[in-house]
Amino acid sequence: MTPRLSVARKLDHCTVLGPGTRAVLWVQGCPLRCRGCVAAETLPFAGGTPYTVTELADWLCALPDSEGVTFSGGEPFAQAAGLAALLDAVRQRRPDFGAMAYSGFRYETLSEGAPDQRALLRRLDLLVDGPYVAARHAGLRWRGSANQRILALTDRYAHIPSQPDVSAGVEVSMEPDGSLSWAGVPPTPGFREGLETQLAARGFVLHTQARREA
Template sequence: MNNQPATERSARLSVARTLDQCSVLGPGSRAVIWVQGCPLRCRGCVAAETLPFAPAEQGRPVAELVDWLAALPGIEGVTLSGGEPFAQADALVELLDQLRQRRPELSAMAYSGFRLTALRRGSPGQRALLERLDLLVDGPYVAALHADLRWRGSTNQRIHLLTQRYAKALAEPDTSAGLQLSVGLDGAVSWAGVPAVPGFRAELERRLATGGFELRQDTPDHSPQAVPPTPKGTR
């Protein structure tokens, strides 16, 4: 047992948002980490607030994230999304190594805007991250190729089996896994998943606005959340 505080034990990961349980971004029930920062600028990206990079020192301690993941009941793995996970490959390698010391049964899946072939020629950290994944969804989102697909948004994006753990799961119909809406204890609404139709986020924002809600993009964890309207006269 390591009694050292999590903040003193490891590297930091710049995180946009986390979710305890998600059933629409990979097989089964999964925790999700959306990292902050992506070097690409895909037109129609539904996670625009995750694109700017943040100073590394402002990131969350990896050990703190491991503590959170290791304590989650009912998940079969973690999905790494973003943002671009491979832009923070070293920290994610550390996260998965620490996590599997405590929960070796958990699977790992990641998204990347880069192709698998490019990642295999990437930095040592990027190659090490690939070695720790069961599934990779690769390639940038291309709005002109948008389609109703499982776990991805456009037809150029591919699901790669990096281990055989989910070989059977990939035989299932390749259609959208849907979206997941969550309501926080503070009443804030957030969503996860890959929209089956283009323009989903703009339409969601429009409908929320008609109900007096707005999509908040400047939350401390940069998550896309709809928050209840603030009563007039208050801030």
């Protein structure tokens, strides 16, 4: 039976959470509790919106300008079977579709983990691994703290780790209902709290679409 996925958020186009322009899927639920997590609302396993693999594959395949997808959360490897099945379904129609994921677990742990975790690893081009450590916060490319690594798992993005390691920043966009959303890895600590305070003072409602820094 194909697993269903519990999704916290999804974004059609993003340029600050991986190479090029790509979709982002934040899963709901994480077994880790990294202090300072920038997307704490994605940590509980309760909540989220259930999707079938087919529904999500249809969504991704309908985004012709996206070169791939980034999985964040939450903890993607807590829903590894569903995400692996999703990549298989997408690549049946788009064989060149790229895949990147964040994980609070180290690569070495995942590579010796459950079969579904190893299956997801085999389908990824890039992995950002390791927990977010607030004391080591740094403005790095796609990562929140200096202990986290960008690992090229295929030749597709083999050049990425050697590129300048500077923050990709964040993207803020206006939603059709007049609210704001943002995505990215804040280069400075306290970004979310400061942004929410300033926007609330101006009457804006903020929908968080940032990745978990863990």
